[in-house]
Amino acid sequence: MRKYLAITKNMFQTAIAWRFHFFMTSFSNIVFLVFLYFLWGAIFESSETGVIRGQTFEQVFIYMAIVSSVVVLFKTYTEWEISNKIIDGNIIMHLIKPMDIQLHYFFQGFGIVLFNLITITVPVMIVLYLVWGDHLNGGTALLWFALSALLAYLISFLFDFITGVVSFYTESIWGISIAKETIVLFFAGAVVPMSFFPESVQKVLAYLPFQAIYHTPISLLTGDHAVGEILSSLGVQLLWVIVLGVISRLFYNRSLKTVTVNGG
């Protein structure tokens, strides 16, 4: 009897540990939103017209609030998972298993995304819609957003996957992970809104995949968009999914061939 109770206790403690983690992450996100509210409030205070780069405080704050919630949503630490497996050699297990490695990590990460969605993103979205609903699009826009967010997650996942695979060459992940994270967030309009970037920079960024992760899906929730425009944005996302998908697979297969696995 005792050993079964031990298993139950173990699962319970694991569940509690995870619950604490998600509670803390939600709390952390909320605190960050408070900070965003004050920071952007102060920024807009310095503008005489109350409009900066064509946007009001409400528009920018809501945008940044949703962005930060989506950033948390997509944070699955997949690159760490993969990197750790490579470093300790257990990546070998994936060669033996019949399941495709990318699918394996995708679904694993997706589980975390779903949990994040329920515990963090949805509550924040509900509050935002309740308080600032007139600034946000509802109805079909939410469906387009969901579709765009799914594509965005795919792109984010592929970035994480590629980053993880790099550890075949570097034996560590921290530096690359941090560099990837800060670069992606910065150029995806998650640190400062896209509209704040100089025009010339915005033009260049339109050709890069970063904004397809955050800017594209979230912009569907604010402002007016013709269906044609929405479809072309989704098309661009899909294109990046395919391009990155191909690159990631090629890179992974290449890396596998040149591997030196720690511990044989």
Add this chain to the structure above:
Amino acid sequence: MKTLHYYIRIYFMIISRYVKTRMEYRADFIISMVGIFFRDILGLAGLWIIFGSIPQLKGWSLNELIFLYSFSLLAMTPLQIIFDNIWGLRHYLIDGSFVKYYFRPLNTMFYFMSERLDIKGFSQLGLAITGLIYSSVKLGIDWDLQKLFLFGIMFFSSALIMISLMVLAGATGFWVTNSFSVLEFTLKVKDFARYPTTIFTGIFHVIFSYIIPVGFVAFYPLQAILRPEEAGQLYLLTPIMGVGMFAFTCFVWERGVKSYSGTGS
């Protein structure tokens, strides 16, 4: 009571062994330095972009914000270089290997932290100093002996506050085991130090000034250097905050160590 001399000798013994092993991972070393560099430089880029659209933030100019940012980075450097092992604490607590720290006649926090020296933190130091020099020149600050002395004290105090915040966050691991999310929370919050604390109003102004005192990391102490006419007396609290928080941190750590050994591994 062990002497300071003894601790210094031991510290260098431990870290030199560690540095030698780390140096074998050359790629890791360089990449980490690059990673930190990107993170810090993009922070500056963000400031630069925001100031492309506004003239000042709560009355502070871009160069003053750069000074604030660089000083926060500088204050973070001792934490980054010396106390980085706090991120590893949860692994030792989960698998029980933390007990090894009980067996040596050394202060546990000292012993634990000395096992990891984060060399990439020097990349951060470089950027911080560059930013400070740049903004200092742009602002035309007259560095007399008094200002330098003040700067030194404020740096020391701010570094203690940063260290205290993170180590306290990690120390929650003694009770909740996996303190990762608390560390990540603190990582986010400590960045609030880069902005004038005056952006917060009401209860939040109180919280970020006195409870999670990011205001005392950069804004309040630097008011005395950048805007002495406005500064008032508040900056004088900075060393008290620093030393007080660190003492509290050591206390919590010791309690944590006792609590952990009580429940066993």
